Amino acid sequence: MDDWLNASARKAEREWQRLCDAYLPIRVKGSIWRYSRNRNRDDPSQGWKLHISATILSACPIFRLIAHYLKRRNIWFKAPKSLAELHKLNCGIFYGFSQIGKFVTVYPQSAEAAVAIASDLHALTTKFAAPAVPYDNALRNQSCIYYRYGSFSLRLKTTFRKQRVLAIARPDGKLVPDSREPRAAVPHWLTDPFQKPRSQPALELATPLETDYTGYEALSQRGRGGIYTAHVSCVPAKLCVIKEGRRNGETDWLGRDGCFRIKREAQVLRSSIAAVPRVVRTFRANGCYYLVMERISGKPLQQVLASRQRLSARRMLDYCTQMAGIVADIHAAGWAWRDCKPDNFLVDKDHKLRALDFEGACRLDEIDPPWGATPGYAPARKSWNSGGQEAMDLYALGTSIMQVIAKAESPINLAAAFRREIKKWNLPLRLIKGIQSLRSPSPERRPSARATQALIAYIAS
Structure with a gap:
């Protein structure tokens, strides 16, 4: 099994290098990224950025479908120099949680171009599963395409909390941090060009995450899922631990993702082993698998x-x-x-x-x-x-x-x-x-x- 997995990984990596040589000729010393071309003078310094998400299993098939489309239109884009780097990106612990799923980054020339490109890329990649990109908006449900408004240039920076950070310019020219955090994908001064206005908001069904637990505190976050403490919505409120397994999170060469790992943990904890946490319940919500356990002090x-x-x-x-x-x-x-x-x-x-x-x-x-x-x-x-x-x-x-x-x-x-x-x-x-x-x-x-x-x-x- 180990030899077979190693051979599969090496074969995929060789194919990725061939694709990089064909479509991503520009290397930058010290960077994990390879680029489709050098930056042009007319390339904007900020705009609607597209991210095509992929796992190490789907990266080559997805790239084969989209690279020719992007290259033929001289669209500026980048991708990691190796599948090993993609796996590190998807872990969310080597380059930051916000980098999960950012397999290919596309820099369109305008909002109109971004909408058209995103639609075309979505059509090309509909059959693939991919991890969600934190803090980006998904183009559609279960789409590989994500978007956010952000900086296209590492030179555009401002000072925030005594640190130099990437920036975007407001309409008045003032530089503000290019935030990677919840609800920051669309700056407040812009209208989301990817979403058609709805006459009535879609009805979202509540899950146990909203109805049964309160007072969440994140203990850890990574690509395959988070670990949280929360209070059970009862009297008296009891503290519990919730483990989250994300669909397509940190998918390995055997196709096992965060959901698989948390399901497996629940199986073990329900075995006849005394010195392990007691399972309270398991459930699915928002495409993830959740394991609720007793909280053990120590x-x-x-x-x-x-x-x-x-x-x-x-x-x-x-x-x-x-x-x-x-x-x-x-x-x-x-x-x-x-x-x-x-x-x-x-x-x-x-x-x-x-x-x-x-x-x-x-x-x-x-x-x-x-x-x-x-x-x-x-x-x-x-x-x-x-x-x-x-x-x-x-x-x-x-x-x-x-x-x-x-x-x-x-x-x-x-x-x-x-x-x-x-x-x-x-x-x-x-x-x-x-x-x-x-x-x-x-x-x-x-x-x-x-x-x-x-x-x-x-x-x-």
Whole structure:
């Protein structure tokens, strides 16, 4: 599977480079973008900007359909220099949340041209699915075409909150920030040329997001979805956590998007695993999939390690025992976690651990390379296809246990810190070898999580 995926990704990347050479000849040093041509003197400095959204799977097919249309009309446009860069754009964490979905950017000469071009591009791309572009307006429902009014030039800037930012000029000539935020796609002094005036606003059906929850606070945002806290609309109001899976968000080479990942997490949480958050409900709204969970008070084990607070030997071994027990329970339920690390163990006020974040989980018998594994918690790539999913989790468990014993914030260069701390703790050789075996280069030599739990509990007793 890993070899097949790598071959598919390389093939798509080669095709993308051929398309870039044919339609995007202009490179800019230090930029992730390639351009169709150099900027002309008569190109406007601002205007209605079009974004054609795509995933890494749909990028080449979409570009083949639209590039000739744009090039033939000498329309100025740009796209990322590689599909790897497109994936980073769609993640929303490398170049900013507002950059999600911005596969091809088109710079029309006028509002009239923008409307005509957008309509033509929509007709060419109707069969494709694509991630939504934050803060842009969609041309139609489920369209790949998005638009906003903005700057066409990096030279047009103004000072906002003591920082130089991209700007657009108002009708009176005053420069104002080119905002990328909700309801900023159409400046207040302009009329949206893409939307025909409606005599009566369309009726929008309320979803549980509006009727059942209030007081939202975003904990994180990225391409595949957000994580929020909210109050359940009841008396007394209870706090919950809502995870959002966006349709077409961060679609990978297997076609799995944010919706898929949150559905998978809900499946895992509903398994017979005690130390995970309780599922309140799941529902669909606005093309996304939502998972509502109980909110658990506590702090990540990673934060405990970073705080350098002193841990007794008993507490340290108890944490390690619990970690092994949780992973053993996950495996007993038929799942591989694939994201075992101190940051995903929550420590409550009674020092009990709970496991979080199962978006990347899979069945133990699935053949699914851990492409999203956190560096340091997965073995060398050459061993991915041997040992199965359980062995991958055991390696991550061994790394996490070593971090706790070594009081190390990072899994990188962990062995030296671990050797230093085991001398201070005067830990038995049997325990040391058992923990180190979890990271054995040979997957078959890694002891099970349940055996590891029993060993640590025996030493601690």
